[in-house]
Amino acid sequence: MSDVICPGDEDELSAALAQAASEKRPLEIIGGGSKRDVGRPVQTAGRLSTEKLTGVTLYEPNELVIGAMAGTPLREIEKALAKNKQHLAFEPIDLGPLLGERPGQGSIGAVFATNLSGSRRIQVGGARDHLLGVRAVNGLGELFKSGGRVMKNVTGVDLCRGLSGSWGTLAVMSEVTMKVLPCPEATRTLLLRGLTDEVAVGAMCAAMGSPFELSATAHLHASCAAAMGMEGLARKGQTVTALRLENFASFLDYRAGRLGEKLSAFGKIAELDDEQSKDFWNAMRVLKFFDGGEGAVWRISVGPNKGAKLVAALSAHLDCRAVYDWSGGLIWVEVAPSRDAGATEVRRSIAEFGGHATLIRADAPVRAGLEVFQALDPAVATLTKRIKDSFDPAGILNPGRMYSDI
Amino acid sequence: MSSLAIPEPDAQILDRRDEIVRELRRIVPQRDCVVADEDGRRAFETDALTAYRQMPLAAVLPTTTEQISEVLKYCHRNKIKVVARGAGTSLCGGAMPLQDSIVVGVSKMNRVLDVSYENRTARLQTGITNLGISTHVTPDGFFYAPDPSSQLACTLAGNLAMNSGGAHCLKYGVTTNNVLGVKMVLMDGTIIEIGGEELDSPGYDLLGLIVGSEGQFGIITEATVRILRAAEGARPMLMGFDSVASAGDCVAGIIGSGIIPVAIEFMDKPAVRVCEEFAKAGYPLDVEALLIVEVEGSEEEIENLLARVTRIAKKFKPSVIRISQSPEESAAIWLGRKSAFGAIGRISDYYCMDGVIPLGRLAEVLVEISKICDRYGLQVSNIFHAGDGNLHPLILYNANDPVQVEKAEECGAEVLKLCVEVGGCLTGEHGVGIEKRDLMPFQYTQTDLIQQMRIKDVFDPDWLLNPAKVFPLEARTYQ
Numbered sequence: 001m002s003d004v005i006c007p008g009d010e011d012e013l014s015a016a017l018a019q020a021a022s023e024k025r026p027l028e029i030i031g032g033g034s035k036r037d038v039g040r041p042v043q044t045a046g047r048l049s050t051e052k053l054t055g056v057t058l059y060e061p062n063e064l065v066i067g068a069m070a071g072t073p074l075r076e077i078e079k080a081l082a083k084n085k086q087h088l089a090f091e092p093i094d095l096g097p098l099l100g101e102r103p104g105q106g107s108i109g110a111v112f113a114t115n116l117s118g119s120r121r122i123q124v125g126g127a128r129d130h131l132l133g134v135r136a137v138n139g140l141g142e143l144f145k146s147g148g149r150v151m152k153n154v155t156g157v158d159l160c161r162g163l164s165g166s167w168g169t170l171a172v173m174s175e176v177t178m179k180v181l182p183c184p185e186a187t188r189t190l191l192l193r194g195l196t197d198e199v200a201v202g203a204m205c206a207a208m209g210s211p212f213e214l215s216a217t218a219h220l221h222a223s224c225a226a227a228m229g230m231e232g233l234a235r236k237g238q239t240v241t242a243l244r245l246e247n248f249a250s251f252l253d254y255r256a257g258r259l260g261e262k263l264s265a266f267g268k269i270a271e272l273d274d275e276q277s278k279d280f281w282n283a284m285r286v287l288k289f290f291d292g293g294e295g296a297v298w299r300i301s302v303g304p305n306k307g308a309k310l311v312a313a314l315s316a317h318l319d320c321r322a323v324y325d326w327s328g329g330l331i332w333v334e335v336a337p338s339r340d341a342g343a344t345e346v347r348r349s350i351a352e353f354g355g356h357a358t359l360i361r362a363d364a365p366v367r368a369g370l371e372v373f374q375a376l377d378p379a380v381a382t383l384t385k386r387i388k389d390s391f392d393p394a395g396i397l398n399p400g401r402m403y404s405d406i
Numbered sequence: 407m408s409s410l411a412i413p414e415p416d417a418q419i420l421d422r423r424d425e426i427v428r429e430l431r432r433i434v435p436q437r438d439c440v441v442a443d444e445d446g447r448r449a450f451e452t453d454a455l456t457a458y459r460q461m462p463l464a465a466v467l468p469t470t471t472e473q474i475s476e477v478l479k480y481c482h483r484n485k486i487k488v489v490a491r492g493a494g495t496s497l498c499g500g501a502m503p504l505q506d507s508i509v510v511g512v513s514k515m516n517r518v519l520d521v522s523y524e525n526r527t528a529r530l531q532t533g534i535t536n537l538g539i540s541t542h543v544t545p546d547g548f549f550y551a552p553d554p555s556s557q558l559a560c561t562l563a564g565n566l567a568m569n570s571g572g573a574h575c576l577k578y579g580v581t582t583n584n585v586l587g588v589k590m591v592l593m594d595g596t597i598i599e600i601g602g603e604e605l606d607s608p609g610y611d612l613l614g615l616i617v618g619s620e621g622q623f624g625i626i627t628e629a630t631v632r633i634l635r636a637a638e639g640a641r642p643m644l645m646g647f648d649s650v651a652s653a654g655d656c657v658a659g660i661i662g663s664g665i666i667p668v669a670i671e672f673m674d675k676p677a678v679r680v681c682e683e684f685a686k687a688g689y690p691l692d693v694e695a696l697l698i699v700e701v702e703g704s705e706e707e708i709e710n711l712l713a714r715v716t717r718i719a720k721k722f723k724p725s726v727i728r729i730s731q732s733p734e735e736s737a738a739i740w741l742g743r744k745s746a747f748g749a750i751g752r753i754s755d756y757y758c759m760d761g762v763i764p765l766g767r768l769a770e771v772l773v774e775i776s777k778i779c780d781r782y783g784l785q786v787s788n789i790f791h792a793g794d795g796n797l798h799p800l801i802l803y804n805a806n807d808p809v810q811v812e813k814a815e816e817c818g819a820e821v822l823k824l825c826v827e828v829g830g831c832l833t834g835e836h837g838v839g840i841e842k843r844d845l846m847p848f849q850y851t852q853t854d855l856i857q858q859m860r861i862k863d864v865f866d867p868d869w870l871l872n873p874a875k876v877f878p879l880e881a882r883t884y885q
Contacts, residue, residue, distance in 0.1 A: 062662030063661070063764055085664065122605070128611055145851075150794075150829070151834075154568060154580075157622075157862070158614055158615060158618050160614075162615045166611070208635070209526065211638045254704060254707070301604040303522070303527075303603035304524060304603075354603070354604075355604050374609070377598070383864060386864040390863065391860070
């Protein structure tokens with residue numbers, strides 16, 4: 001790895017990318033670098049970082065909108081919002097600790113570039129749903145914008161969504177504008193212990209199908225619950241199923257009570273209070289449930305009612321442990337280290353139950369040798385390649401990070 | 407309104423009309439599925455932007471995705487333009503055909519394919535009406551969140567094409583936030599499936615690009631949408647103000663306080679009068695501005711939330727505060743709002759704007775809009791989703807008076823430019839269509855537009871789908 005280009009403004013960013021394009025010199029694109037070890041390893045001589053593109057550019061609490069340069073650390077955005085009791089409601093996850101980095105290093109641009117949303121996604125939408133506007137430079141060095149700072153905008157092709165989750169392969173974001181929401185006044189979490197995966201998913205789906213507006217539901221295998229490091233959370237050998245309610249404090253007695261009645265058939269219900277709830281869900285945000293593990297980690301997105309079957313199928317062939325988020329629709333699986341990180345079995349299960357899987361943690365040689373992201377259907381793969389070419393015809397932006405040909 | 411340029415039709419294609427109709431009948435042989443006679447075609451020549459009309463070559467109403475694929479393959483081979491159509495309720499001319507195009511309507515594909523209450527998803531053919539989705543799941547306590555005012559008629563296909571919103575989107579988001587997967591036919595006939603019952607899809611966010619692409623990228627025949635469990639109850643309240651500015655400030659006050667109601671709707675005096683006459687909703691007639699605020703939850707929670715909203719509102723000195731006392735009253739309050747466009751349409755032709763502005767500029771922008779309309783000697787009536795700053799000024803004019811027609815269009819353009827100038831955008835939920843096509847350069851640079859058009863090129867390299875819409879004609883010379 002040689003020079004790192006750190007543009008200080010959009011003009012410098014444009015110039016750097018235009019030059020790289022003219023020289024056909026591929027670049028690895030990074031923000032805070034906290035997710036560098038995710039995806040297929042990018043093997044480029046040069047690197048471009050957004051670390052000097054920083055600062056909040058707009059914040060109107062009464063309009064629920066904040067804007068910032070893309071390299072601004074997420075923690076700074078969250079600090080600014082917290083002063084006004086606001087937050088990014090999709091509670092972006094932090095992969096840093098899972099990948100052996102310090103927590104809190106991610107940039108706000110990368111939050112959207114990777115579209116990694118946390119537990120509240122199930123209620124309020126994901127990162128991509130909160131991105132109102134973006135300014136970005138494509139692989140030709142052209143600065144363009146899409147969306148803006150207002151809550152609704154259907155003017156033209158929605159490039160905000162288009163760039164979300166593109167892992168820096170289409171354009172380098174210079175500035176993002178996003179929707180924020182008031183922090184809930186209070187939080188409570190109902191707990192069920194010892195449920196099988198299948199029953200737990202049933203409980204989570206039943207809770208989500210109630211009118212009490214759950215903001216998160218998760219189910220942790222016993223060893224994962226233990227790894228959360230919260231006193232009193234895990235009981236020996238028992239899974240933990242957690243159901244989060246957030247609202248005005250005065251509403252939660254009623255909601256927790258009614259939800260408890262609805263779920264009483266699933267077993268004895270325990271509860272985490274406001275502070276304990278925050279600790280628990282903050283630990284979920286940093287995937288603390290895999291603390292101490294060294295296996296490969298997969299992120300699997302699946303129809304909630306198929307999740308338990310999928311994990312059961314995996315468990316029949318692999319030594320693995322799992323945490324279900326999003327009512328069972330998102331599964332984090334850690335498998336014992338192996339040459340293919342369990343890819344063969346994971347892909348086989350996906351073929352049977354649907355959904356898609358991304359390898360989040362594995363050594364670079366392993367990631368270099370297999371499809372880290374889910375392979376696409378041929379027709380979709382063709383469109384994907386052409387979209388890549390429409391933004392980055394010279395192929396200079398994070399080449400090979402997602403798929404070998406984009 | 408007729409100032410927008412429509413490309414000259416291709417005479418060779420026009421000459422081949424009989425042959426094209428024959429071929430469409432071969433592909434879609436079912437009775438009444440190819441409309442070729444003049445009276446029949448007239449039903450397809452315009453949409454809810456009635457000032458623009460173009461008689462299509464024919465309209466075809468396939469019954470399967472495969473038929474749509476065959477139709478598009480044929481059109482692709484023969485370079486025949488195609489305009490997709492749901493119910494034809496577009497306010498921006500999004501479904502208006504061209505003379506040398508055919509219309510492909512999805513109205514005969516309107517079945518519910520699958521509902522999963524566990525996963526809270528519904529898979530549907532896209533010809534189903536918006537309300538039809540909610541109606542199907544309401545008995546089980548669920549609903550589909552986006553609720554455009556035209557929901558009784560408009561189709562899911564149209565909602566997906568335009569990324570439709572509605573009054574309750576303040577809390578629940580617009581179409582793009584509530585769709586998980588689509589089956590879509592590309593112009594060359596390829597059938598692609600993106601997403602499904604999962605909350606995200608692998609690879610690029612193609613779904614995000616497709617939703618709101620205004621029929622430019624393909625024809626969506628099936629979709630998986632999120633359905634949500636309805637709250638235990640919901641209740642609206644009315645607040646009247648002596649000035650538009652106070653109402654605007656009150657909206658910002660509520661949003662800034664940490665409460666996100668399900669909806670905050672705004673109507674000005676002229677709108678209130680007309681809607682009251684139509685719906686007998688009990689709207690106060692002596693106020694300059696009226697807010698409808700709806701909250702939801704249990705009975706006790708509703709009381710609590712309404713009390714909180716009332717406390718905030720009182721700072722802005724409302725002259726009337728009235729909380730709905732019965733389901734009937736609530737229904738009447740919403741009927742008045744949802745039938746507003748129709749009610750105003752009974753007394754005058756109108757041109758409906760859809761700009762969005764930063765909430766903090768609301769009061770100032772409303773004053774400015776009045777000044778603009780005064781300058782053109784036209785009346786304006788404001789009805790809109792105030793919570794998210796999505797304005798719908800209705801500019802009243804006489805469609806039979808060519809001078810007024812031109813004035814209304816110019817006046818509308820000024821209003822939208824104002825929205826962009828204050829940091830907003832041209833359209834929040836209706837789409838660009840043909841109506842706002844030539845205003846795009848006010849919001850976007852040529853580079854911005856080129857990047858968008860490159861995506862159009864990816865999906866439809868020959869630009870056969872819904873031509874002459876969204877992108878200014880002169881902007882297309884970029885290649």
